[in-house]
Structures are given as C-alpha cells and as structure tokens.
Amino acid sequence: MGNPEGGKTGTGCAVPDEDDYEDPPPTRRDRLRSWGPLLVPVVVFGGIAAFVFAGIAGLARTSHAPDYSASSCSPSDPHKVLVEVQTGATGKDIGDALFNAGVVRSTQAFVDAAGHNQSARDISTGTYRVCPKISAATAITELLKSSNLSPDSLVEVRPGDYSWETVRQLAKKREWSLDDLQQLIDTNQIGLPSWSKSADGHWTAEGMLEPGRYTLTSSDTPQGVLTAMVKTRVAELTALGLPAKAAALKCAPARACTPEEALTIASLAEAEVTKATPDGREVSEAVQNRLSRGDFVGVDATTKYWLSLQAGKRITVTAKEVSDPTDPYATGGHKGLPPTPVSIPSKDMIAAVLTPATERWYYWCASGDGTKFFKESEKTRFEQTCLSH
Known part of the structure; x- marks a missing residue:
C-alpha cells in the first residue's frame, strides 16, 4: 500500500525525498605510509580518497628557490585559479601545475616546501581553486583543504541513492555523454557480474555502484570510473557471501x-x-x-x-x-x-x-x-x- 504524502507507511514505507544532492567534501583516510620518490598510486574508489604521491623528498634542494611571500589565501578571493592534480602526479608534476597556473613562483619552491612537510603526501587528486602568487608552503596548505576542490571534480555515491542519479551526475559534471555512459552499462563494459541483470535479462548497474566520495580529473574516462565503482562493489559483495x-x-x-x-x-x-x-x-x-x-x-x-x-x-x-x-x-x-x-x-x-x-x-x-x-x-x-x- 502506498502513502500519498510520501511518509513511510503501508505494507512497506517510502524513502524520504532527497531532491537536493549537494556534493560534500571528501574525507581523507588510508594515508599512504611510504614516501619513496616517484611512487605512483592509482585512484581507489568506494569511499577511500584518491591520494597522489608527491614523490618529492628525494628532490628537495638545499639552495633557496624563488618563492612568493604571501602566507594566506582568502576563501573568497575572486582571483583564484584552477589547478589540476592528476592521478599519480609526482611532486614536480604538482609544482609544475602550480607554477603554470601562476600560484607559486617556481616548481622547485614547491618541491622544497613539500620535502619539509610530511602532510604533502596527503594531497588528493582533483581540481582545486587556489589563490595566485602565494608561497609554496601556503600552496600545500590550500591543496590539503577539501573545501578548495572544484565541485565538478567531486561525485558522492550514498547508500539509498539511485545508480541512475550517479550516472547523470557524472555526465553533467564531466560533460560526458549520458547515452555513452548508458551504453557502457547496456553492453556491460564495466565488469558487472553475470547475475546483474533485470528481470527481462538486460544488464543493470542499479545497486552495483559502490558508495563513497570520488575525486575526478580530466584524465578519467567514463568506462574507467564506472568500472572502478563496480569492481569495488563486486569485491564487497563477494566478501559478504552474497x-x-x-x-x-x-x-x-x-x-x-x-x-x-x-x-x-x-x-x-x-x-x-x-x-x-x-x-x-x-x-x-x-x-x-x-x-x-x-x-x-x-x-x-x-x-x-x-x-x-x-x-x-x-x-x-x-x-x-x-x-x-x-x-x-x-x-x-x-x-x-x-x-x-x-x-x-x-x-x-x-x-x-x-x-x-x-x-x-x-x-x-x-x-x-x-x-x-x-x-x-x-x-x-x-x-x-x-x-x-
């Protein structure tokens, strides 16, 4: 039996309305423990933040590299620029991205600052909004703030969501074709198990996208993102003995x-x-x-x-x-x-x-x-x- 007002009554009960789907910032868990130069991890989906290894300790120099002196960045600064941290980026890669965006005065200034700041290893993949012309040490601080991540590089999948909502979020945020995303599901190019089919025999991803917070970059592909979400869910279902x-x-x-x-x-x-x-x-x-x-x-x-x-x-x-x-x-x-x-x-x-x-x-x-x-x-x-x- 239904409930016209949307309350949870009847032989069952309706889900609460959740018309507002804002993307909260990702949590930071499972920090990388090693700090050897040039180690490159992959993005991990399913609620675990995707951390990049700065790979910079071995690159730090003792000489003074050109650096700006600004030690703060106002959250409301209208001149913020976009800086993308790619999956597997090294410390130099991040420094280059900051330098090219006009944030730091030199790549080496960032490498040196990160070499003296263990927290730099927790910088996550994604696109950040950062003030220009700030010190390298301040740039690290800004990249560690999840509030600086661009909304377009964040997607959250929550228990109780519909999988089709996630697919539409991805299409909108990354300007991917919704038809292409659906085609990946319909032809099972995303690793769905053999039993993940609707009653009429069609492949379905409903219920098969792992809950979690995801950071995305321009190098991600629709197939790669959906496959990672499904892979983590399948592993979880297998562990549960489903x-x-x-x-x-x-x-x-x-x-x-x-x-x-x-x-x-x-x-x-x-x-x-x-x-x-x-x-x-x-x-x-x-x-x-x-x-x-x-x-x-x-x-x-x-x-x-x-x-x-x-x-x-x-x-x-x-x-x-x-x-x-x-x-x-x-x-x-x-x-x-x-x-x-x-x-x-x-x-x-x-x-x-x-x-x-x-x-x-x-x-x-x-x-x-x-x-x-x-x-x-x-x-x-x-x-x-x-x-x-």
Missing part, C-alpha cells in the same frame, strides 16, 4: 533467491528503514514471508524509483500509483519483486538482509519513533497503527 547466501533466501513460494533478487531485497530495506540493525534483518524476513506466500510486497519505494527515473528527479507517489498494474515497479499492482534493485544498499544493510530475522514478521511501517513490525495474524493492528492516519 552469491552463496542468496540461495538460502526465499523469493517465491517454491524458489530461492538469485543474487540479484537478494540485492533487490537489500535495496528495498535501504529505501524503507533508517538503520540496518535490526531493521534490515526484519524487513528481509517480512519481504520473504510475503514472497513465499505469493502476496504483494506493496511498498511505495519501488514505484517511487520508477516514476522518479521517468521524471529525472525524485518525486512523491500516490496510493493509486503504488497499485498501478501498468507500472512494472508497482509492487502493489504486481506480485513478486521489482525488475531491478531500487536503491544502492549499504554494506551493513546487505549483510543484515542476508541474515534475516526469524520472528515471522509480515508487515511494517516506519515513523518518527522507529520502524514497527507486525506478524501476519496482526493485520488489523497493523492497519490501525500504520494506515488509519
């Missing part, structure tokens, strides 16, 4: 779940509740109980996914739309699961779904004070609690 554990779940009266269906249940749980533990395990059990009895799953989140995809933005749905038999994602109008996952589930939510509760849950609804679950015999109490207002 392919094997899916076979222990029920997705029909006399059939176990496929890995794609197990991921779909996790995506429903991600869209329906606010916490993986214990709600994820309980939603998993409730959905399986309904599927094993041939009942409607009847959640708003599936309809919202499909209609939002058609509209190109998140929208609210009505009870009539949730039960629309012409909508392939209307789980109040069609029995069984939707054709694909309907969100990107978190690692914790997937793990919870793979170990469902054993309390005979059948219905649920969410409100401000948490998610409430009901057994099949408690239908009247469920309706009074969740559908009467």
Whole structure:
C-alpha cells in the first residue's frame, strides 16, 4: 500500500525525498605510509580518497628557490585559479601545475616546501581553486583543504541513492555523454557480474555502484570510473557471501533467491528503514514471508524509483500509483519483486538482509519513533497503527 504524502507507511514505507544532492567534501583516510620518490598510486574508489604521491623528498634542494611571500589565501578571493592534480602526479608534476597556473613562483619552491612537510603526501587528486602568487608552503596548505576542490571534480555515491542519479551526475559534471555512459552499462563494459541483470535479462548497474566520495580529473574516462565503482562493489559483495547466501533466501513460494533478487531485497530495506540493525534483518524476513506466500510486497519505494527515473528527479507517489498494474515497479499492482534493485544498499544493510530475522514478521511501517513490525495474524493492528492516519 502506498502513502500519498510520501511518509513511510503501508505494507512497506517510502524513502524520504532527497531532491537536493549537494556534493560534500571528501574525507581523507588510508594515508599512504611510504614516501619513496616517484611512487605512483592509482585512484581507489568506494569511499577511500584518491591520494597522489608527491614523490618529492628525494628532490628537495638545499639552495633557496624563488618563492612568493604571501602566507594566506582568502576563501573568497575572486582571483583564484584552477589547478589540476592528476592521478599519480609526482611532486614536480604538482609544482609544475602550480607554477603554470601562476600560484607559486617556481616548481622547485614547491618541491622544497613539500620535502619539509610530511602532510604533502596527503594531497588528493582533483581540481582545486587556489589563490595566485602565494608561497609554496601556503600552496600545500590550500591543496590539503577539501573545501578548495572544484565541485565538478567531486561525485558522492550514498547508500539509498539511485545508480541512475550517479550516472547523470557524472555526465553533467564531466560533460560526458549520458547515452555513452548508458551504453557502457547496456553492453556491460564495466565488469558487472553475470547475475546483474533485470528481470527481462538486460544488464543493470542499479545497486552495483559502490558508495563513497570520488575525486575526478580530466584524465578519467567514463568506462574507467564506472568500472572502478563496480569492481569495488563486486569485491564487497563477494566478501559478504552474497552469491552463496542468496540461495538460502526465499523469493517465491517454491524458489530461492538469485543474487540479484537478494540485492533487490537489500535495496528495498535501504529505501524503507533508517538503520540496518535490526531493521534490515526484519524487513528481509517480512519481504520473504510475503514472497513465499505469493502476496504483494506493496511498498511505495519501488514505484517511487520508477516514476522518479521517468521524471529525472525524485518525486512523491500516490496510493493509486503504488497499485498501478501498468507500472512494472508497482509492487502493489504486481506480485513478486521489482525488475531491478531500487536503491544502492549499504554494506551493513546487505549483510543484515542476508541474515534475516526469524520472528515471522509480515508487515511494517516506519515513523518518527522507529520502524514497527507486525506478524501476519496482526493485520488489523497493523492497519490501525500504520494506515488509519
């Protein structure tokens, strides 16, 4: 059953509206520990910042290189210039980029300053907005500020997002062709596992892009970015045992779940509740109980996914739309699961779904004070609690 106001009620519950998708700055984790000259790491996706190795300790000179004296850079300086730090850039590469942009007075000044500042190894790939004519030491400080990263070089993938939202973000931010990105998915040039297909047999990336904060540069390609996101997610799903554990779940009266269906249940749980533990395990059990009895799953989140995809933005749905038999994602109008996952589930939510509760849950609804679950015999109490207002 749906909830026209978009609240989390019914046999399931709708995801909150998230029309504003701003890109928060990336966190900095997993710092590189080694500091040998010319070491070149690769970009790592899936929530781990992509750090470049400045490779400068061995290049520092004792002689004084030409340098500016300015020791500060105002965040509101209207004269800021763009400086791109490429994946695998050395200290000299970064110094050259700064010098060519008019930020530092000489490449060697940056190399020397970085050789005396261990924090320089934490400079991330991306495009930065930096003041011109500042000291090399100040330039390092500015490159270490995530707030200076250009929004166009940042993409965040969050649990509960739709994969198609990420694809559209990439197309917009990098001026890539949306059709080309979709073609990479449709022809599986991004490393999707053999089971990552919709109910009608088409490749789908829904739920298969790893959550995390990503920094991008002009050297990145659509195929490279999507492949890295999928590769990290596949490794995570393998570690969780998804392919094997899916076979222990029920997705029909006399059939176990496929890995794609197990991921779909996790995506429903991600869209329906606010916490993986214990709600994820309980939603998993409730959905399986309904599927094993041939009942409607009847959640708003599936309809919202499909209609939002058609509209190109998140929208609210009505009870009539949730039960629309012409909508392939209307789980109040069609029995069984939707054709694909309907969100990107978190690692914790997937793990919870793979170990469902054993309390005979059948219905649920969410409100401000948490998610409430009901057994099949408690239908009247469920309706009074969740559908009467």
